[in-house]
Amino acid sequence: MKEGARISGLAMMAGSVGALVTLVLHPSERGLFDPAQVESTGRTMVIVHSLALVSLPLWFFGAFGLSRRIDHWLGLAGLIVYGFALAAMMNAVVIDGLVTPGLARAIANATADNATGWKITFNHNAFLDQAFMSVFLVAS
Numbered sequence: 270m271k272e273g274a275r276i277s278g279l280a281m282m283a284g285s286v287g288a289l290v291t292l293v294l295h296p297s298e299r300g301l302f303d304p305a306q307v308e309s310t311g312r313t314m315v316i317v318h319s320l321a322l323v324s325l326p327l328w329f330f331g332a333f334g335l336s337r338r339i340d341h342w343l344g345l346a347g348l349i350v351y352g353f354a355l356a357a358m359m360n361a362v363v364i365d366g367l368v369t370p371g372l373a374r375a376i377a378n379a380t381a382d383n384a385t386g387w388k389i390t391f392n393h394n395a396f397l398d399q400a401f402m403s404v405f406l407v408a409s
Contacts, residue, residue, distance in 0.1 A: 277334020318366020
């Protein structure tokens with residue numbers, strides 16, 4: 270086995286381990302709406318989603334190595350589509366892990382007058398996250 274193929278494979282595995290750890294440690298949304306837990310849950314969300322963000326370039330590096338082994342225009346086309354999928358995943362990770370905790374804090378600290386507006390914003394955020402995840406799943 271060539272050294273480049275070995276490194277690419279290790280990068281794909283490392284990225285997959287990072288994604289699995291993210292999924293295992295991902296907190297539930299219940300803690301986001303409990304004023305006593307919103308800070309700790311939000312902090313955990315930022316940490317685990319940061320790990321997911323680190324995993325994405327590892328996946329791309331591994332896919333790049335695989336596309337070079339294919340040595341055909343289909344390999345390059347696959348890499349381009351996979352890069353597009355990872356860009357969608359990056360958006361979903363940022364929305365869910367970096368934006369959602371801030372919205373949850375705003376909802377927890379909101380008065381009755383503006384809580385509804387924050388909840389609408391939170392729901393919009395969730396729809397965006399789901400849409401980007403769907404693009405990732407289809408494109409990958």
